[in-house]
Amino acid sequence: MTIIQHQMSGNHCFGCSPDNPHGHHIESRWDGQVATCTFQPQTWHCAGSPNFVYGGLIASVIDCHSICTAIAEAYQREGRAIGTGDGILYVTGHLDIRYLAAAPIAGPLVLAARVTEAGARKSLVSCDLHVGETLCAQAEVVAVKVPASWGDA
Numbered sequence: 001m002t003i004i005q006h007q008m009s010g011n012h013c014f015g016c017s018p019d020n021p022h023g024h025h026i027e028s029r030w031d032g033q034v035a036t037c038t039f040q041p042q043t044w045h046c047a048g049s050p051n052f053v054y055g056g057l058i059a060s061v062i063d064c065h066s067i068c069t070a071i072a073e074a075y076q077r078e079g080r081a082i083g084t085g086d087g088i089l090y091v092t093g094h095l096d097i098r099y100l101a102a103a104p105i106a107g108p109l110v111l112a113a114r115v116t117e118a119g120a121r122k123s124l125v126s127c128d129l130h131v132g133e134t135l136c137a138q139a140e141v142v143a144v145k146v147p148a149s150w151g152d153a
């Protein structure tokens with residue numbers, strides 16, 4: 001399965017760049033319809049309780065994985081492999097998360113995202129986050145297309 005981030009060059013993203021030494025290094029696996037991601041939280045990613053994951057971390061991995069999903073789907077819609085030809089880039093316009101159950105720090109966080117609506121300037125992405133059988137968070141993301149030069153600004 002294609003790892004989206006391995007196809008993109010010039011990526012400095014805190015969430016997903018393989019080259020950002022301080023980042024989360026998430027990897028989004030794209031099957032053409034759904035992108036999945038597994039993230040192992042560390043003990044320092046905890047919330048007030050040492051046993052549960054900090055909500056901001058959950059938002060961070062959902063954000064990045066969802067935007068990468070929008071990018072992958074946009075390349076596919078244009079009939080191109082990810083990262084080929086003129087760059088396609090989306091940013092987060094809106095992130096709406098429902099925290100449905102505390103996520104155990106033991107993890108792993110398992111994310112699944114899909115594009116539910118795609119237009120010329122924006123895509124809507126739906127993302128579920130499970131730990132084991134438990135749906136811990138569900139998010140709707142508005143991904144807005146920006147010029148590829150945004151990545152160099």
Ligand SMILES: CCCCCCCCCCCC(=O)SCCNC(=O)CCNC(=O)[C@H](O)C(C)(C)COP(=O)(O)OP(=O)(O)OC[C@H]1O[C@@H](n2cnc3c(N)ncnc32)[C@H](O)[C@@H]1OP(=O)(O)O
Nearest residue numbers: 008009010011013064067091092093094121122142144151
């Ligand atoms: C190099 C490799 C890298 C690889 C990259 C790897 C992945 C990186 C992942 C990083 C994810 C991030 O954290 S990105 C960083 C956080 N996000 C940002 O900094 C974005 C800051 N905001 C902006 O720059 C701007 O407000 C934009 C781009 C979001 C919108 O710009 P704009 O110029 O005003 O857009 P506009 O034409 O009005 O709108 C276009 C369409 O989007 C909709 N829209 C616009 N903003 C919103 C919004 N906030 N909420 C809902 N919908 C919105 C509009 O209704 C419209 O829909 P319609 O009329 O067409 O229907």
